[in-house]
Each structure stands twice: as structure tokens, then as C-alpha cells.
Amino acid sequence: MSEVIQYNPATGDVLGTVPEASPDQIRAAMTRARAAFPIWRATPLPERLAFLRKLRLLLVEQAHGIAEEIAAATGKIRGEALSAEVLVVADAIHYYERHAETFLARQRVATPILFFGNRSYIQYQPLGVVGVISPWNFPFQLAMIPVISALIAGNAVLLKPSEVTPFVGTLMERLFKESGFPEGVVQVLHGGRDVGAGLTAARPDKIFFTGSVATGKKIIAAAAEHLIPVDLELGGKDPMIVLADADLDRAVNGALWGAFTNAGQVCMSVERVYVERPIYDEFVRRVTAGARSLRLGEDVGSMTFPPQLALVEEHLRDAVEKGARIECGGTAAKAGTLYFHPTVLTGVDHSMKIMRDETFGPVLPILPFDTVEEAVALANDSEFGLNASVWTSDLAKAERIAAQLVSGNVCINEVISTVANPHLPFGGVKQSGIGSYHGPGGLHTFSHRTSVMLNKGKKKREVNWFPYTAEQERAFHTIIRLLFGTSRRATLADIRNLIGQVLGKDSKDSRPAGQAGPNGKEHTS
Numbered sequence: 005m006s007e008v009i010q011y012n013p014a015t016g017d018v019l020g021t022v023p024e025a026s027p028d029q030i031r032a033a034m035t036r037a038r039a040a041f042p043i044w045r046a047t048p049l050p051e052r053l054a055f056l057r058k059l060r061l062l063l064v065e066q067a068h069g070i071a072e073e074i075a076a077a078t079g080k081i082r083g084e085a086l087s088a089e090v091l092v093v094a095d096a097i098h099y100y101e102r103h104a105e106t107f108l109a110r111q112r113v114a115t116p117i118l119f120f121g122n123r124s125y126i127q128y129q130p131l132g133v134v135g136v137i138s139p140w141n142f143p144f145q146l147a148m149i150p151v152i153s154a155l156i157a158g159n160a161v162l163l164k165p166s167e168v169t170p171f172v173g174t175l176m177e178r179l180f181k182e183s184g185f186p187e188g189v190v191q192v193l194h195g196g197r198d199v200g201a202g203l204t205a206a207r208p209d210k211i212f213f214t215g216s217v218a219t220g221k222k223i224i225a226a227a228a229e230h231l232i233p234v235d236l237e238l239g240g241k242d243p244m245i246v247l248a249d250a251d252l253d254r255a256v257n258g259a260l261w262g263a264f265t266n267a268g269q270v271c272m273s274v275e276r277v278y279v280e281r282p283i284y285d286e287f288v289r290r291v292t293a294g295a296r297s298l299r300l301g302e303d304v305g306s307m308t309f310p311p312q313l314a315l316v317e318e319h320l321r322d323a324v325e326k327g328a329r330i331e332c333g334g335t336a337a338k339a340g341t342l343y344f345h346p347t348v349l350t351g352v353d354h355s356m357k358i359m360r361d362e363t364f365g366p367v368l369p370i371l372p373f374d375t376v377e378e379a380v381a382l383a384n385d386s387e388f389g390l391n392a393s394v395w396t397s398d399l400a401k402a403e404r405i406a407a408q409l410v411s412g413n414v415c416i417n418e419v420i421s422t423v424a425n426p427h428l429p430f431g432g433v434k435q436s437g438i439g440s441y442h443g444p445g446g447l448h449t450f451s452h453r454t455s456v457m458l459n460k461g462k463k464k465r466e467v468n469w470f471p472y473t474a475e476q477e478r479a480f481h482t483i484i485r486l487l488f489g490t491s492r493r494a495t496l497a498d499i500r501n502l503i504g505q506v507l508g509k510d511s512k513d514s515r516p517a518g519q520a521g522p523n524g525k526e527h528t529s
């Protein structure tokens with residue numbers, strides 16, 4: 005039996021191993037999920053929410069221990085695990101506890117006059133078994149929020165957490181168990197890419213994937229074979245635009261946190277900064293001093309995944325070879341661990357990997373600009389479109405710039421924070437992904453919509469049914485003219501005919517269609 009190893013990246017220690025799910029175990033889990041689904045979907049929403057409430061209370065009760073376990077498995081600072089993992093998940097559950105009934109309620113919509121007397125509404129139904137595949141950088145939040153959203157919407161869930169942080173997978177499994185979810189409703193499949201591919205091949209009714217662009221493409225290709233719908237939450241290369249009138253202290257502090265929190269391994273990290281030329285030198289000076297003052301292990305955690313550190317070094321090498329200057333950092337720290345010194349880079353341009361590809365490490369490249377148009381063009385010159393930020397004291401100008409950025413999220417004098425507001429949809433554009441979650445759409449993405457049109461069934465026929473008659477055609481002409489034309493006029497006879505047809509009254513002198521002209525007059529030809 006294969007196993008996945010859990011390291012403590014901050015110390016290099018092996019913490020333990022977790023057995024990988026075999027193909028038979030994946031199939032058996034799918035069978036259990038399929039059996040659990042009809043019972044779970046039939047469980048009234050308030051009862052489903054009661055399980056989620058229990059989970060939330062467990063998170064609150066065990067917050068410190070959970071944060072410690074996540075910190076040990078990822079190398080992140082415990083406070084970051086507490087705020088960006090435990091707190092946001094508790095907030096997401098609490099948000100849906102308060103709003104899920106409204107979001108999933110039958111939604112009444114208007115009905116056109118042609119169908120007078122009918123009622124129309126949209127009903128949200130669960131999809132079935134949802135597969136959630138999640139990454140290692142926020143291994144708790146990025147698994148838990150899609151899982152709880154899918155569960156609330158009435159689906160059974162199979163979760164495949166990242167093999168880089170398997171102890172976070174076992175932690176989540178334990179929490180679901182302690183919350184008392186019924187057998188088969190939520191199951192965790194531990195393991196790496198083969199287990200992920202096995203989950204896709206087991207044909208869930210939806211796949212919700214968070215991870216790299218390369219894996220996202222593989223998953224959507226495999227899912228296409230069976231027309232399985234897929235949501236993809238992928239990488240980013242988020243730009244930060246700092247105008248000369250920005251509050252410099254706030255912009256500097258925002259850049260430092262946005263680039264170095266979670267050791268830069270945030271899909272919405274600040275990955276490139278554009279600063280208006282009059283304040284460029286001062287901004288670089290202050291950011292460099294700030295980066296130097298950050299303490300490894302206290303402010304900046306270790307990186308999590310060894311190949312990621314190698315990628316950061318490769319991006320830096322490429323940038324320096326092409327003329328970039330390292331203002332501070334640039335090297336790994338503490339041998340045997342994955343700590344990397346916060347790094348500030350100048351003299352960069354868009355020919356460098358560090359300005360084009362996702363770096364996903366504690367590196368902050370800075371480039372000056374002269375005009376807002378140039379800054380917007382530079383920000384949009386990317387394959388990615390996850391988040392962006394604009395910094396200025398002129399809020400109207402900031403909003404105008406925000407509207408020109410091709411990005412799923414924009415922060416103004418803020419950074420990363422859109423993802424932490426459960427009311428806002430979260431998702432990327434361009435190579436950053438397909439689909440979104442959080443907010444009302446976070447439940448709708450795990451539902452299919454059924455459009456229902458209801459008639460009381462008292463009329464013998466509808467206006468558009470057989471047999472086709474001249475009066476019916478005349479009624480269509482009247483509707484088209486009245487509702488969609490510029491001259492909204494009709495004769496009294498036209499209106500009477502229209503009302504009669506819509507109410508389903510049989511006309512006494514029904515004639516076959518084609519024998520009457522658009523105004524009810526006889527054709528002369």
C-alpha cells in the first residue's frame with residue numbers, strides 16, 4: 005500500500021505518513037456516496053445546517069489546536085493559520101447558516117403576457133456526488149469552504165486533499181467525523197495525483213478544483229470525456245498599482261503583507277508592483293527596509309513544498325540574468341528547512357519570468373510607471389486575472405482604474421481581502437480559472453437550476469398551441485407590435501382578439517392561418 009509523507013517544512017522533520025486510497029477504495033467511497041446522496045438531499049435544509057453548526061462550534065472550541073496542526077503541516081505562522089484558515093472557514097459556515105435558506109429558496113420570476121395566468125419559478129436542486137480536489141497552500145480553507153458549500157446545497161462529497169499536507173486531510177476527516185455527518189455524506193480520499201485522477205474517473209457529478217493551471221487543464225480534459233462540469237480556481241500573477249498620491253505608509257505595509265504573508269504562497273499574493281515614478285525611489289527604499297525587518301519564523305513562515313523553493317530560485321536567476329537587481333533577500337535561509345528571505349527586486353521588465361509566471365514565493369518585484377494608462381496596460385499584460393490592487397487617495401480615480409482591470413477581484417487601498425468576505429463571489433478570469441464560489445453563487449455552483457412553469461390547467465389550450473388559426477396569428481402580430489415596436493398602437497378589435505386568444509377562448513370564426521393578413525385583413529394575393 006502506498007503512503008504519503010507529512011513533513012514539517014519549517015523543521016524538515018517527518019511527522020508521519022498517511023495511507024493512500026487504492027482504486028478499490030475510491031470506487032467503494034463513490035458507492036457509499038451514491039447511497040448517501042438521496043438521504044442527505046431529502047434531509048431538510050435546517051437539519052443539514054445543524055451538522056454544519058456543530059462543525060463550526062468544533063472549530064471554535066479547537067481553534068488553537070487546529071491552527072497548530074495546520075502550521076506544523078505547512079510551515080505557516082500559527083496566527084496566519086488561525087486567521088486565514090480557521091477564522092475564514094468558521095465565517096463561511098456562519099454566513100451560510102444565516103443565508104442558505106434564502107439562497108436555495110424557490111425563486112419566483114415574471115411570466116410574459118403570452119402565458120398569462122402561468123407562474124414561473126426557479127428551483128435549486130443538488131447535483132449528486134461532488135468531487136473536491138484541493139491544494140497545499142491553504143489546505144484547510146480551500147478544501148473546507150467548497151466542501152461545506154456542496155454539503156449545504158444537498159450534495160454528498162468526496163474530498164481529495166493535497167498530498168503535500170496529508171495531516172490536514174486527516175484533520176478534516178476527524179472534524180467531519182466528530183460533527184456526526186451521516187455515513188457516506190462526506191469522505192476524504194488521501195493521496196496524490198493518481199487518487200485525484202481516480203476520483204475524476206469515478207465520474208462525480210461535479211468537480212471543484214483549486215490548484216495549478218497545468219493540473220486544472222488535465223482535470224477539465226478528463227472531465228470532458230464524461231461531460232462532468234468543472235469549476236477551476238487556478239493561479240494568479242496579481243498586480244499592485246501605487247499612484248503618487250497614495251498613503252505611502254499604508255501602501256508599503258500593504259505591499260509587504262500582500263507579498264510575504266504565507267511566504268508568498270497565496271494565489272492572490274502581490275506578485276508585481278507598479279509604482280508611479282515620483283514616489284518610486286522612496287517606495288523601494290521603504291519596502292526594502294520593511295522586508296529586511298521581517299522575522300523568519302515569526303512574521304514570515306517557511307515555504308511548504310520543496311519544488312516551490314526551486315521555482316523561486318529559478319525565477320530570480322532568470323531575472324538577474326536579464327538585468328534585475330536584488331535589493332534584499334534572494335537566498336534560502338536555515339539549511340534543512342524551507343525558509344526563504346523576503347526578497348525585493350528592481351530593474352525588472354515583462355520579458356522576465358518573475359513578471360509573467362506565477363512565482364508563489366516571498367518575492368516582490370517593483371517597476372516604475374509614468375501614466376495611469378501605462379500602469380493599466382502593464383497590469384493587464386498577463387495570462388492571469390485573479391486579483392489586483394489600486395492604491396491612491398483619489399477614490400473616484402481608483403474606481404475608474406479598477407473598472408479597466410481584467411481581473412476577477414480588485415482591492416482598492418486593500419490587498420487580498422476580497423476572498424475573506426463571504427458575501428463576495430470569488431473566482432478568476434483568463435488563466436486564473438473558470439467559475440466562482442462564495443456568496444449566493446457558492447451554493448448555486450453546487451446546484452442545478454430547474455426552471456418551472458406552472459399552469460392551473462383550467463384552459464383547454466394555450467395561445468400558441470394547435471390548431472393554428474388566423475386569429476392566433478393576428479394575436480401574435482398585436483403582441484409583437486405592442487410590446488416590441490416603436491408605435492404601440494392597436495385597434496380595439498386587435499386587443500379583443502388578443503385577450504380572447506390569451507384567455508384560451510375559442511373564436512367563433514376560426515380560420516386556418518395564412519388566410520388572414522397581419523392586421524386580420526384578408527390577403528389579396
Ligand code: NAD
Pocket residue numbers: 137138139140141142146164165166167195196197198199200201202204214215216217218219220222223237238239240270271362364390432436437
Ligand atoms: P496542484 O495543481 O499541483 O495540485 C492541486 C491538487 O490537484 C492536489 O490535490 C493534487 O494531488 C491534485 N492533482 C494533481 N494532479 C492531478 C490529476 N491529474 N488529476 C486530479 N488531481 C490531481 O496545485 P498545488 O501546487 O497544490 O497548489 C498551488 C497552485 O494552486 C498555485 O498555482 C496556486 O495559485 C493555486 N491556487 C489557486 C487558488 C484559487 O483559489 N484560485 C487558491 C490557492 C491556490
